[in-house]
Amino acid sequence: MKISFIGTGTMASAMIKSILEKGLYKKEEIKGSAPRKKRIEEIKERFGINMTQDNIEAAQFGDIVVLSIKPQVFPKVSAEIKDAIKENQIILSIMAGVDIESLQKELLHKKVVRVMPNTPVQIGQGMSVWTATNEISEEEKAHIKEILSSMGKELFVKDENYIDMATALSATGPAYVFLFLEAMISAGVHLGFSRHVAKELVYQTALGSVLFAINSSKHTAELRDMVTSPGGTTAEALYELEKGSLRTVVEKAIYAAYKRTQYLKEINKDKE
Numbered sequence: 001m002k003i004s005f006i007g008t009g010t011m012a013s014a015m016i017k018s019i020l021e022k023g024l025y026k027k028e029e030i031k032g033s034a035p036r037k038k039r040i041e042e043i044k045e046r047f048g049i050n051m052t053q054d055n056i057e058a059a060q061f062g063d064i065v066v067l068s069i070k071p072q073v074f075p076k077v078s079a080e081i082k083d084a085i086k087e088n089q090i091i092l093s094i095m096a097g098v099d100i101e102s103l104q105k106e107l108l109h110k111k112v113v114r115v116m117p118n119t120p121v122q123i124g125q126g127m128s129v130w131t132a133t134n135e136i137s138e139e140e141k142a143h144i145k146e147i148l149s150s151m152g153k154e155l156f157v158k159d160e161n162y163i164d165m166a167t168a169l170s171a172t173g174p175a176y177v178f179l180f181l182e183a184m185i186s187a188g189v190h191l192g193f194s195r196h197v198a199k200e201l202v203y204q205t206a207l208g209s210v211l212f213a214i215n216s217s218k219h220t221a222e223l224r225d226m227v228t229s230p231g232g233t234t235a236e237a238l239y240e241l242e243k244g245s246l247r248t249v250v251e252k253a254i255y256a257a258y259k260r261t262q263y264l265k266e267i268n269k270d271k272e
Helices: 010-021 037-047 055-061 071-084 100-107 119-123 138-149 161-171 173-191 195-215 220-227 233-243 246-271
Strands: 003-006 030-033 050-052 064-067 090-093 112-116 126-132 152-156
Touching (some): 003 010, 010 037, 010 119, 010 138, 055 071, 119 126, 126 138, 173 246, 195 220, 233 246
Parallel strands (some): 003 030, 030 050, 064 090, 090 112, 126 152
Antiparallel strands (some): 112 126
16 A cells, blocks of 8 residues: 655654555655645655645545645635545545544545544654544454554544544543643752753653553552552642642643634534
8 A cells, every 4th residue: 555645744744654654655665745845845854754745646646635734724724635636545534623423424425434633643652533534444444453553552543533532532642741741840940960860750640650550450549559558659749730720621621722723623613
């Protein structure tokens, strides 16, 4: 199979890097498109794949056509490429807020896969949640799974509503983690550590804690209790976090992200 990318930004580049490194595709089996000549030369130099400024040319090339463009330019791009798409091609979208119904309607095409990845796919540690229309065969699903697994972990869901939930939880999730890490590092600096040392302490603590949780059969509440001695330093710190409603704020933030996803989806539909 051949694969093409309409748009070769950060996420598309991560996917290209992964499928090449895992040997899923050869360089000559990949084609990408980009509007700027500078970007075309950058991708050519980095990956050695075929590149073009012509979206139609890219759309005609791949057995799988990855839509890795910004949602706001989708109406323009879909109008451009819809007549070039063949019946047996798979459209794989990583656009946020553009649902399968809109993809099928704008592209006049039934075989659609919708994927919501997150930024750690850039280092092969991503989380990609995806779904597919009934026209995608089990064999084709297995191949999509292989592609997404090359970038980290993947989760197939039958109900597309879970894609919007994943947008709020796992796709946006790295930003929540980065903010918490930033706060911990700043606290370390306030205590008297250099920023370099505080960052090392916090990063390794976070990494070790996540790996420990993954490898443990215990609930996170049990793991927290293991670290918390009655009347100790951890108990005092957790008291302040709970008093500050950390748990509630996090839940509200994720729900707000979910509602925003729903809103943007409706906005995108209104633009069609």
